[in-house]
Amino acid sequence: MxxxxxxxxxxxxxxxxxxxxxxxxxxxxxxxxxxxxxxxxxxxxxxxxxxxYSFTDSATGVEVDNGQHVFMRCFSEYISLVKQVGSFDKTKLQSSMNVEVRDSGGNIGVLSSSPLPSYLSFLPSFLFYRYLSINEKIKAILVLLKIKFIKNIQSEDLQNISFKDWLKNNNQSEKSIRNFWDLIILPTLNDHSSNVTTSMALMVFKTTLLGDRHASDIGFAQYxxxxxxxxxxxxxxxxxxxxxxxxxxxxxxxxxxxxxxxxxxxxxxxxxxxxxxxxxxxxxxxxxxxxxxxxxxxxxxxxxDFSPIINAHIWYDKTVADFEWTAFINSPLQYVFNRSVISNLDQEGTYLTISISGASEFWSKTKEQLKELLVDELNKCLPLTASAKIKRFIIIKEQRATFRNLPGAxxxxxxxxxxxxxxxxxxxxxxxxxxxxxxxxxxxxxxxxxxxxxxxxxxxx
Ligand SMILES: Cc1cc2nc3c(=O)[nH]c(=O)nc-3n(C[C@H](O)[C@H](O)[C@H](O)COP(=O)(O)OP(=O)(O)OC[C@H]3O[C@@H](n4cnc5c(N)ncnc54)[C@H](O)[C@@H]3O)c2cc1C
CATH class of the missing domain: 3.50.50.60 (FAD/NAD(P)-binding domain)
Structure with missing residues (x-):
């Protein structure tokens, strides 16, 4: 049409x-x-x-999203709609998937796709992925292959078991779940793997990492x-x-x-x-x-039932990072977007957005408590922030951000x-x-x- x-x-x-x-x-x-x-x-x-949606922040004059929204190339009906209304050129979509994963020690692990066909595409980067041991990588690859060939992801068994339990039953360690599986599940299902059905988690993996070679190219609004x-x-x-x-x-x-x-x-x-x-x-x-x-x-x-998302928006007076966006492991920072770079903002300093999915554990914290927690964490993970001054800090809490896919419903x-x-x-x-x-x-x-x-x-x- x-x-x-x-x-x-x-x-x-x-x-x-x-x-x-x-x-x-x-x-x-x-x-x-x-x-x-x-x-x-x-x-x-x-x-x-x-x-x-977004609104213009009167203090900075910058358009601020209620929450960072990410899409993937496999979002075909969404992309088609955005193209039909004529604003696809205001989005950024990777030509091939590339995710940088940082830790507080300044290390960077990369998950990216290669010219290999389909679901093998991201394996070369995975073999070098620094946050899992060789043993954990082999076990994860075996499970990915298993997922690729599961036909009926809607079976009662898979609906009733949490993805975390299913992963444990399939020899995945806590570290592997934290440093790899949840890295994908948390932003896509807005819940930890312990709180999602295996059926929906398998749908995510089959459609993205194990789908077409470009299925998981990542995109977002540039403005x-x-x-x-x-x-x-x-x-x-x-x-x-x-x-x-x-x-x-x-x-x-x-x-x-x-x-x-x-x-x-x-x-x-x-x-x-x-x-x-x-x-x-x-x-x-x-x-x-x-x-x-x-x-x-x-x-x-x-x-x-619903799962919350919290977004923190921080403006620093200096350049504190040069990446467009990055993931963090073992950190409440989860995913950080550098809006100064993404939107090519004509302003001194850096505007960062921190997107915290499955944010129930942070929900009761006040703005000041969240500020203290996140700023401390940024100082550890992005040391340039420690010597920069914070010009503005906004917290946006969305309590009913997404519906949940709880196991055993x-x-x-x-x-x-x-x-x-x-x-x-x-x-x-x-x-x-x-x-x-x-x-x-x-x-x-x-x-x-x-x-x-x-x-x-x-x-x-
Ligand atoms: C912070 C946050 C981050 C997110 N991140 C992502 C992401 O990275 N990637 C992604 O794909 N998705 C993300 N999502 C989820 C995504 O935003 C939603 O899945 C999607 O926008 C839902 O669209 P919808 O039209 O179904 O519902 P809604 O967007 O909720 O639209 C329903 C509309 O109905 C209106 N309405 C309600 N009652 C009435 C009434 N009685 N009369 C008239 N109007 C009414 C509401 O005002 C609203 O505008 C995120 C959501 C949030 C909140």
Whole structure:
């Protein structure tokens, strides 16, 4: 459906009202618009982008993300959407995967892909990876090969066991789990391997490191997330005639005889459409659902658990690092992004963003406590910071950053796009996409909901 959007929408076009202007809602809006539907997208905040947004920090004048967002080349539907709204040139995507992993001793280990085919591609770098012994590397390679050839990753056994226990059962040491497996699991699933199902962890490895040679090339927005996503998405949708209702919340879903009949907004406005999509997080859906619908399978939306992310933003008065971004092992720093280099900032000094995934253990710490902890750690790991002055420090805590993939959850609460109501569909990263809570999952979910409406409606308009 690339760029085949109609210039003129037929007078008989059916209408779709989409609740939620995150990536899922935007993807659904775009695909339905391209298929000839009249689309209205309602977002409670005054901007699009949902959990991936930025704002201008008044003290520095710099655009600050609510949280560093990373994608990979295997995020094909996300990349396609960003290309279609015309802002892919505002992202940076590696031509081949290369991850530098530092420790507090100043050492650097590298994981990178080579010209070898497919899943063998990263092995040469792995053999030189300094944070595992030869014995641990051989054992890890054997497990990677095992993962490559496991066919049914959704088996009950794999759903019920934590990835950490599964790794231990497969001869992986604590050190190997910490210095290799969790290096990938923590940022992708926003939880430690002890808290994720083996099924989802295997999906991550099969799709990234063991996927196509370029699957795990890493990318991120070069500028603020709203400059790269929310704003161009808004402009594109408005330009081609999608109705945007921003800054208004949907407060009520009216339903009768098995269909949604109307949405009520916070300003009293009522919106009627032929089809409706909920592209909001599961807890937000729960607060909209009338009690009678909570008793249907839709009520499973209320059973999701969430994992937090904390981002620290620090401005130093001097240049303290020259890398674009790096991972740290055995450190709360986890992943550090040098926004001065990435965004080519025209300012003296260095602006670093520290992204802490699976941040429950840090959640109760105050801003001052986090500052002390992270600044001390930076002084150890990046010694140039010790002699630099901190000009500004911001902490952003996102409590419900991503839904969790806990092991042994006895219910499948990732709902399909179709619902018990005939004209009501679900989207959102938490729905049944097969992907973890990511931008790719969100875009896939929006596309799936749009396709379900198009299929239900015949060939579309
Ligand atoms: C700090 C942080 C870091 C992250 N890092 C990454 C990363 O590195 N890589 C990655 O791929 N993913 C990352 N994610 C996850 C990613 O942001 C999400 O998976 C994705 O953005 C979810 O999109 P969505 O459209 O499903 O939901 P959301 O983005 O939550 O969008 C839902 C929208 O619905 C709106 N809404 C809610 N209720 C109503 C209502 N009643 N009426 C109208 N509007 C309503 C909300 O305001 C919101 O805009 C991160 C998330 C966070 C918070």
């Amino acid at each position: 690339d760029n085949k959007f109609p210039n003129k929408i037929s007078l008989n076009a059916k209408s779709v009202a989409i609740i939620g202007g995150g990536l899922a809602g935007v993807a659904a809006a775009w695909m339905l618009h391209c298929s000839g539907y009249k689309v209205v997208l309602i977002e409670k905040r005054p901007f699009l982008g949902g959990r991936a 603020g997330l709203s400059t790269v996503m929310g704003t161009p998405m808004k402009d594109k949708l408005v330009d081609c005639g999608v109705s945007l209702v921003l800054g208004k919340q949907v407060l009520d879903l009216k339903h009768s005889k098995g269909v949604i009949t109307e949405l009520k907004l916070s300003d009293g406005q009522k919106i009627k459409a032929d089809f409706y999509i909920s592209a909001i997080p599961p807890f937000a859906l729960m607060s909209l659902l009338p009690d009678s619908l909570k008793k249907t399978e839709l009520g499973l939306a209320g059973t999701h 006895s219910i499948n609460n990732r709902l399909k796009s179709a619902t018990p109501l005939d004209n009501f569909y679900l989207a959102g990263d938490w729905t049944d996409t097969g992907w973890p809570s990511t931008m790719e999952g969100a875009v896939i979910s929006g596309n799936l909901a749009a396709k379900a409406i198009i299929a239900r409606d015949g060939s579309g308009n």
